[in-house]
Amino acid sequence: MRCTVVGAGAWGTALADLLATNGCDVRLWAFEHDVADAINERHENPRFLPDTRLAPTVRATSALGEALAESTLVVFAVPSAHLRRVAHAAAGWIEPAAILAVATKGIEQGTLALMTDVIEAEAADRPVVAISGPSFAVEVATRQPTAVVAASRDVVAAQAVQETLSSSTFRVYTHDDVIGVELGGSLKNVMAVATGIAEGVGLGFNSRAALITRGLAEMTRLGVALGGQAATFAGLAGLGDLVLTCTGALSRNRAVGLAIGRGATLEQALAGKETVAEGVETARSARELAQREGVEMPIVETVHRVLFENYPAHNSVISLMSRELRAEQDA
């Protein structure tokens, strides 16, 4: 079967490699010509997924129409800030019967839409599946055992994505809670920034574990307010991805937090980086959602203050860690 991955960042490239290894005829759309050329000529993506040899059958192109022709599964993996315009441009080229999967994590600025909402709006009347879970792209590319979820209101579409993406080292579980799965993957990036800030100001493992626990609680509160299921946040797309991003190899989001915790400004922390720190923008949109829904999110609030309101990192984190004593269930 013909599959298309839209976006040749680390995650899109790893997914394309996975699909090709599973026997799909894969087209990978790359925004940058040099990335497409490197993939076609040398089977590597030195800019976004260095030191990884890709399946030689992955064909890259910078032409959306060429990438999408005859494709029955389209996986979107562009940064959240670009998803709407790329989906809009792609819509006319997508086959009417194609299943659309979304691997992008984030909440759209302004509209506060989830990524599947964006895709549904721009390429209507096709089943949409969210892919999320603890999955560093480089580990997926090197065949480290990984487990993710494919969530959709259309169970047949979720199962189709499960069957197409699964391999002996990449397990895909189906899920029906799209809202919970998407919010888990988005909000954990804010928690990763928070964890980085805490590390940067010198806090240890005990603090980090408490922060992760509190972080999952406030993610769950917002998710439930928006119609998600609490149990989803205890699963791979919630807890799993949160733990990965806050404790695994230094993620982009945690690195930004770390720099700020050590005294850098947001501009300094973001300067000169090739990849996107989704958590920075998600801190804005998550805070807006929390305010709209009347949900208390002290960690999101603290990250927002430190990133955008010039509150000092050290004092903000310490005051977050020493909120008034009470029963844990009420905290």
Add this chain to the structure above:
Amino acid sequence: MRCTVVGAGAWGTALADLLATNGCDVRLWAFEHDVADAINERHENPRFLPDTRLAPTVRATSALGEALAESTLVVFAVPSAHLRRVAHAAAGWIEPAAILAVATKGIEQGTLALMTDVIEAEAADRPVVAISGPSFAVEVATRQPTAVVAASRDVVAAQAVQETLSSSTFRVYTHDDVIGVELGGSLKNVMAVATGIAEGVGLGFNSRAALITRGLAEMTRLGVALGGQAATFAGLAGLGDLVLTCTGALSRNRAVGLAIGRGATLEQALAGKETVAEGVETARSARELAQREGVEMPIVETVHRVLFENYPAHNSVISLMSRELRAEQDA
């Protein structure tokens, strides 16, 4: 007020130091004379909590009667295998009105009793409080911000422990789910062994995050079957402590798993160590509890097989990671 800590391992020593810093008159019972001497003469515990200067007001003794006289709060912090005999020996010396707190984590071999059950049986008719949560002793001793829970069926006793132990860097939340809090603290040690084994056979961060997520799910299943609350496992004593032990500095339990994952026998992995790896014995008792309650615990089962039934670590972990595909909610 006079407080006693029974057990001068890393955790007992850190708690004694914390209580003394909070202004309590602290007696610390040490099994080993040399530990008591070092604490009294040099205000340090080089054997169990090296490189940490203790409050000079901590008084250590190897005489239980001396340690317990006139004490209104007694904190037990001995290894789980010794708790019953130490509590039995101590019972006659404990003031009738004392509050008993239990910082030991584990499930008793044979009886499958929780640590608070052991204390209730051996020193009856006093309120019992379980202390648990993500708290590396060395970080508590160095005043890193830490948050734990104090759980009791007696809310006044839980609040008394909260007030006595809390400081600006050590936050204590009260809780009413003793079973959930105790099981969280015990079972996470088995998950830490599992995480170590996975690391030892070469698995990466994605696998670890999936394992932690699945681990919390099976801990919660057993906890609910035994009368605990699911929400407790999403809190500090469940998720928080699980994340700390599986991802923080190398814990004793994770180190044992790591050695076994790399090919050592259990005997080799345990040899020559001063501290106890509670997770090894808890793997036995947790498996017995799971079988008794009819709860599926594939990770506990796998750890048991690798530790005690000579199953090869690599194949066991890989087969655990590739269980049959299905919906996440059913997994």
